[in-house]
Structure formats: C-alpha cells, structure tokens
Amino acid sequence: MVKRPADPANGDASAARQVPMRDFSRSLPMSLLRAREAVMRQFRPSLREHGLTEQQWRILRALAAIEAAEVTELARTAFLLGPSLSRILRDLEARNLIERRTAKTDQRRSMVSISREGVKLMASVAPSSEAIYAEITQRFGARKLAELQEMLGELEQSLAGLGGGDGPGAEE
Amino acid sequence: MVKRPADPANGDASAARQVPMRDFSRSLPMSLLRAREAVMRQFRPSLREHGLTEQQWRILRALAAIEAAEVTELARTAFLLGPSLSRILRDLEARNLIERRTAKTDQRRSMVSISREGVKLMASVAPSSEAIYAEITQRFGARKLAELQEMLGELEQSLAGLGGGDGPGAEE
DNA sequence: GGCAGATACTTAACATGTTAAATGAATGGA
DNA sequence: TCCATTCATTTAACATGTTAAGTATCTGCC
Secondary structure (H helix, E strand, C coil): CCCCCCCCCCCCHHHCCCCCCCCHHHCHHHHHHHHHHHHHHHHHHHHHHCCCCHHHHHHHHHHHHHCEEEHHHHHHHHCCCHHHHHHHHHHHHHCCCEEEEECCCCCCCEEEEECHHHHHHHHHHHHHHHHHHHHHHHHHCHHHHHHHHHHHHHHHHHHCCCCCCCCCCCCC | CCCCCCCCCCCCHHHHCCCCCCCHHHCHHHHHHHHHHHHHHHHHHHHHHCCCCHHHHHHHHHHHHHCEEEHHHHHHHHCCCHHHHHHHHHHHHHCCCEEEEECCCCCCCEEEEECHHHHHHHHHHHHHHHHHHHHHHHHHCHHHHHHHHHHHHHHHHHHCCCCCCCCCCCCC
C-alpha cells in the first residue's frame, strides 16, 4: 500500500499536475464503490441462480414491502431512475412477476404490485439472501455495521440540498 | 412513507414471506449506493462540463498518478472491468487524451499513458474537483470522513476472499 | 520445432445508468 | 370550452456494468 500525501515518486511527470491530488484510490467515491462492490459480489451469484439482477431484486423487495405503488414512488423507494425502472417493469411484467393496472382517478399513473408468482420467487431467494447478509454482519461485526450505516446516512444528509438536483427516484 | 418492520397490513400476502426481511431501504447495499450517489451527484456536473464521464475521469487520474500502465493494471487501479476499460480507452485514444503502444517484450500487452492533452484537460478539471471534495469534507467533517473511509476499507477487507471471485480489475 | 494451455486484451450481447425528448393525460386559467 | 402548462411515464440514444466468447500472443513441455 503506497501511502504518500505528495510523493514525487517520479520526479518529472509530477511537475505537470500542480496539485498532487489525493491518491485517487483513497477518494471517497472509490471507497464507496469498492465497498459496495465487495458486498454485492456476495449476493450476485445467488440472485443470478434465480434469474434476477440486483435491480430486479430491489424492485421485488420494494413491492413486497409496500404492496402496491405508483411507478414514481417505486423509483424513489428502489432508488432507480425512471427509464431504468420503466424497462425493468416491462420485463418483470412479461415474466409475470408483477402486475400493473392504471389508476382509475388518474390515467397517467399506473399502480404496480407484485404477483403471486413474484411472491413465490421472493420466498425462494430470501433464505439465501438472508444467510449472506448474516455472514457479512458476522464478519464485519453487527455493531460496526450499524455504525457504518449511521455514518452513511449522515453523509447523505450532509450533502442533501447541495449541487446536482434530482437523484434516482426523482424529487419530492 | 410507510414504516413498518413487520406489519401484516394485508393478512394474506405477508404469509408468503416467512422472514420479515430488513426494511430494504436500510440494507447495506442500499446505504452504500445512496451515499455514493449523493457524493457523485456533486461531481458529475463539473465533469460533464469538461466532457468527461466519471469513469473516464477515473482513468485519467489513475494514469496521471502511475505514468504508464498495462491495461490490466489500469483496470485494477481504476476499478473497472476489462470490457468497460477497453471501450473507454478506445474513445479516449480517439480524443487524443491518452496514448497507447504495445510493449516490446510482450506483444499482447499494451502500455497506456496520458497524453499532453490529457494532462491539460486534467489541469482544467482538477481545481473544481478539488473544491467540491473540500466542500464535502467540510460539510461532513474531516475526521468523520477519515473514520468512514477506514470502516469502508475494513468492510472490504472482511469480505475479501469470500464468495464471488474476481471483481472489477481482475485478481492478482 | 510444435502444440496444449495460459495470458492479455478485445468483441459481443444483454442489462442498467444517465440525460434528453416524446407521449398521453390532468390542470388551471383566459 | 380551449389551450398552455404541468405531470407521469415511456422511448431514445449513448455510456458503462456484467458475463461469455473470441483473438492474438506467449510459455512450458514434448
């Protein structure tokens, strides 16, 4: 592990970049990316066996929890952008894992809900998923995991209402 | 916002899912995803103004730091999968931001390096990028940020050598 | 020398991320 | 009532994530 706040390890090229700039492998986005990848790597094989991608699984879980929801609400809950969600719902509907019907009061809105088959699929995946989560919790430590999530939440909060604008799932 | 750890609000459907399953918006992958998105949302507009995506920027930074590298090494450093990197390098080369030449000792390997133009582009983006990072650090707190990164690193470590296999950047 | 297997990289194919534009439907006022 | 505006969702277009397959090259062993 190279640890150098401003190490001119190569004398000449470093002249071009005035600011040394944090060793980029330690940047916050990279740390978050690597950590998330390490976690997801545990889940993907199991999901894959059941023919589900990570995002499809997120949607099913969200639907199972809230029973029925409009697309926009679902996007916010599952933290997906509209276009992604739109595509995935199309596929999930074709596989009969979800059901859709347009709201009576507003023809623009469509109510999405998980189907009986969807529930069955979830039931077949959940045990493995829970086991993996338990393993992760045990390895990392339940307390530390709680702390980490707390900090992640705070980070999100401290950046809320800064640049950018709408994230996945639109505004409110 | 419905908040119910195990609310049988619907008597029948909940019977199918034996385990209530963590409120999925609090799952570790989601926390990491949301946190990362909150951070990246700050950077994307600036990068976009300079015609760079997040990944292209990662590659340029990595190249600026290590001078020249084989594709595989670069993939590991920038935490990208081979195919993604391959495509991006093709584009960056077309834009003359990087240079490529096959190694003399091994015709399979190609050495990638940042071009003079690439260095200039980096120099034009870096100030804004640094300013954003500084703002984030200030908002969240430098100490907490360090703690967070420490925990993220530990999480990654504690999951190293578990299921899955090679992540972005291959094994070693 | 020659060939089986390993390596480095690229291509291919499909799914999602991301932004912009399009479509269809509701709403508020002239 | 009609229309400009807004809203919910989808489609489009391009870039990346992800896995599998392909290509060219190298290596070790015969």
